Amino acid sequence: MAPDIPGNPPPNAVPDKSFLLIASEADVMIDDGVVFKAFIFNGTTPGPLIVVREGEVVEIIIKNVGGFTHGLSIHAANTQTSKFVGNIAPGSEGRLVFTADFPGVYMYHCAPGGHGILTYTLAGMYGMIVVEPKKDSYLLERTLGREPDIKVYLIQHEVYLNGRDFFDGKAAYVMFNGKVFRYVTEPIHARPCDYIRFYFLNVGPNHVASFHAVGGIWEYVYQGGNPANMAMGLQTVTVGPTDSYVIEWRVPDEGNFLIVSHAFGTQAIKGAVGIIASSSNASVQNVIYP
Amino acid sequence: MAPDIPGNPPPNAVPDKSFLLIASEADVMIDDGVVFKAFIFNGTTPGPLIVVREGEVVEIIIKNVGGFTHGLSIHAANTQTSKFVGNIAPGSEGRLVFTADFPGVYMYHCAPGGHGILTYTLAGMYGMIVVEPKKDSYLLERTLGREPDIKVYLIQHEVYLNGRDFFDGKAAYVMFNGKVFRYVTEPIHARPCDYIRFYFLNVGPNHVASFHAVGGIWEYVYQGGNPANMAMGLQTVTVGPTDSYVIEWRVPDEGNFLIVSHAFGTQAIKGAVGIIASSSNASVQNVIYP
Amino acid sequence: MAPDIPGNPPPNAVPDKSFLLIASEADVMIDDGVVFKAFIFNGTTPGPLIVVREGEVVEIIIKNVGGFTHGLSIHAANTQTSKFVGNIAPGSEGRLVFTADFPGVYMYHCAPGGHGILTYTLAGMYGMIVVEPKKDSYLLERTLGREPDIKVYLIQHEVYLNGRDFFDGKAAYVMFNGKVFRYVTEPIHARPCDYIRFYFLNVGPNHVASFHAVGGIWEYVYQGGNPANMAMGLQTVTVGPTDSYVIEWRVPDEGNFLIVSHAFGTQAIKGAVGIIASSSNASVQNVIYP
Structure with missing residues (x-):
């Protein structure tokens, strides 16, 4: 060694x-x-x-x-x-x-x-x-001087009907955290101004994800989740199999904000859609687990 | 709010x-x-x-x-x-x-x-x-001290024969700005030394584009079009659905320069090819609209 | 001109x-x-x-x-x-x-x-x-004050059974350097601590590669191979057709380290897998050619 x-x-x-x-x-x-x-x-x-x-x-x-x-x-x-x-x-x-x-x-x-x-x-x-990473490594945390209000650990993953479809890259279901349209059925609650940190991982095994929020622009993104790899102000991140991002974003207002893989036909319509439901008096869960 | x-x-x-x-x-x-x-x-x-x-x-x-x-x-x-x-x-x-x-x-x-x-x-x-962005934000504009000679607003997009193909990610046509092989039929005219800025957007809805010029290396690229996200000297940019780039490049010489999504089978051969036709006495259109 | x-x-x-x-x-x-x-x-x-x-x-x-x-x-x-x-x-x-x-x-x-x-x-x-690039341009080379022990020039490429599959993006074989599972059959030999530089190029023509090592985290990666475009500490790089990376990594220990495109169904299982076989007394080939 x-x-x-x-x-x-x-x-x-x-x-x-x-x-x-x-x-x-x-x-x-x-x-x-x-x-x-x-x-x-x-x-x-x-x-x-x-x-x-x-x-x-x-x-x-x-x-x-x-x-x-x-x-x-x-x-x-x-x-x-x-x-x-x-x-x-x-x-x-x-x-x-x-x-x-x-x-x-x-x-x-x-x-x-x-x-x-x-x-x-x-x-x-x-x-x-x-x-x-060591404390305060992500920019928005340093700027705001506080931890995120909500940490969302989000895995995008695929299920296939058979080996042939697996070879051909034709998933039957594409999910966030284990269930088809999981966070449409059970939205993630938030309040305006809440600082959300997504830990987004695409496990694939085949598709390239494009992670976007309707009504949202990612303020800071970090490729692989490494604070050294920052980009800013992006409508999406393109995430291959086993690639990942840390994403920092604040909820701009009340109302629903869809989160989605913007590959609409091969992924979103098969289940990779969720909702951030924002209201001022929401009861917020501080950590969303896979 | x-x-x-x-x-x-x-x-x-x-x-x-x-x-x-x-x-x-x-x-x-x-x-x-x-x-x-x-x-x-x-x-x-x-x-x-x-x-x-x-x-x-x-x-x-x-x-x-x-x-x-x-x-x-x-x-x-x-x-x-x-x-x-x-x-x-x-x-x-x-x-x-x-x-x-x-x-x-x-x-x-x-x-x-x-x-x-x-x-x-x-x-x-x-x-x-x-x-x-605020004035002079892109590096080549600052270096040259002038606006681009040609702004090319370029959307790559797909058409499917039916919903099944949409689910399976099998586009029938992949286009730049609304027509199959549009800029092969009607090339984009330029002169040697012309400073071109591409605003490249892949709307998908499924494929990952790879935007390249035959005879060209992108001098500066900006992920999402944000001046803060610069990379340099690239033969291509990999662009997922709803991802985008601003690209700065100067035409090196006379002659034809193909622009293409370098995913040849799934995209280029279905229409995502165009031509930058360069000659010293070309009559140049300063803006190419989608 | x-x-x-x-x-x-x-x-x-x-x-x-x-x-x-x-x-x-x-x-x-x-x-x-x-x-x-x-x-x-x-x-x-x-x-x-x-x-x-x-x-x-x-x-x-x-x-x-x-x-x-x-x-x-x-x-x-x-x-x-x-x-x-x-x-x-x-x-x-x-x-x-x-x-x-x-x-x-x-x-x-x-x-x-x-x-x-x-x-x-x-x-x-x-x-x-x-x-x-000019001498000492990559960070790990500067840090260690020496050239890589092993340079691996690695091309990922696809073979199709027919034109229809080419249009549909369904490769029959996906290879590193010309043969199906080439470096499983003939592993790349290395020693613990060896400094490896990968020159990774995905020629496609269709798939987006995700290049990963089992037991390895890429210490430094350079998009397009340009020293100016560095990111660090990544489990993978997402590489579209004709995109490329220079990757610097040191072998942490003895034993086998698989290299693989982590798109398991569409690529790895069709041949895009290899082995870095590490042992202290390995006889090392300093350059691996395509």
């Missing part, structure tokens, strides 16, 4: 944080009457949100309680991972330790080795891990 | 500029013998170009003289829009006022609410609005 | 470097038992790597020894090219001279004029030309 390369854990490091991912299989409802025979982490697709802070030593335990071989690829780790968690047989477990040296918004997903890496993602076995 | 958030109009503001968009339906010729049963603004698809200056208070009136419900989403506005122009019944009209606080190149499109937002774009009901 | 525009050659310039491209047609093996009836430069698809240095005057001779009309579009050239090498009949040749004023990673491809420009790329007739 190369100790001076960022990402590697120090020898015999004691983890600052530890997380347990339990791999298995289950039927998951992604819409009324629509059952997805999914591969899952901790009972859901997407799997649980993991949040750590830049510089922390992170331990991930993966246990396979399912009937198939599983594994893990964790994009926040710049260190050897395949050797430790790349192939976990049913009934077995693996352990990975890394240092979260790169701030950003990352995908993790099942990676049992070989072609399984590619098709297990098709099966819904993925989630988001966020490495929070 | 939150007065300190950029984009909201001041109370009782008198508009600096006002625009009228008339929504209806019509048959439009997009190629010899090819009729597109389109939804349109002001008689054409794409609709009229709107240009304002950063900081101006802008009024948009939309009148529906057609037989279907129409509406408006205007990406240059960071303010509540759906409430005012989101759903305009036949015979009705709506009015939106906003402050153009974010410089850039934006899409506007019909947004009658619900699934119509997605499918009306399929029907050709969109256009470009440009918010010009 | 406009002498003060970067890219044009000076009058009567003596080339610093000269390259010969021989255009023809041949059957090429892209996998065991898979024959691709290709159009080729210098006997292979992709064609030969061309490397020049920023500021050099470059001469390209193209000879057509095949049975079809060929030609050349060379994206590193900001000068009139179509007139000189745009259409080369069988048995003929052409000559282009330009100054390599824009550092970066570029595509070249056959461009015989008309629709052939689009379909000859389908036929495999393309390659990479790199314009190396």
